[in-house]
Amino acid sequence: MIRRVERGVVRFGSHILDPGTGSLRQGRRGCALQSQPAQLLVFLVERAGEIVTRDEIRRRLWPGSVVPNDQNINFAIRQIRLALGADACMIQTIPRHGYRLVGLLRSDPVGVFPASPLAMSVAVSLVLALSVGFGIGIIMRDGPTGQFVYDHLVHPDRCPYIRMLLPTHRNS
Secondary structure, X not given: OOOOOOOOEEEEOOEEEEOOOOEEEEOOEEEOOOHXXXXXXXXXXXXXXXXXXXXXXXXXXXXXXXXXXXXXXXXXXXXXXXXXXXXXXXXXXXXXXXXXXXXXXXXXXXXXXXXXXXXXXXHHHHHHHXXXXXXXXXXXXXXXXXXXXXXXXXXXXXXXXHHHHOOOOOOO
């Protein structure tokens, strides 16, 4: 369980929460969550596995308020459950006490997300193709085909295709 969320993102169920911004995503799809429900979800994640009382929620979300914000808390919990969809069961209601976030949580560094298998295979294929092309250009640079490949890969400033795509690579 995670006691305190500092930097990074938290994964639970099929969702990713960035506590710094309060943004919630499911895979690459963002989940709409207003400010107070997002703050409440961050609070529940910080106290994962523990019961968070309605009084603690009031003090955290509406400090100094004398109005009992029960309807606001109910609304925020409902919005969180709607945003979580199938993972809504991770928010447990503890009758007459409060709420608890249950389930397995993982904390990841900021910006570190596992690549999808498709993205990984495309990246590997691209690196492999460039390596083979570069190798062929180096090995066969004395022949006409090898010289063409060698000139375009080793000397991109001489390549008209790269100059066309990247205007910063102009002949000097």
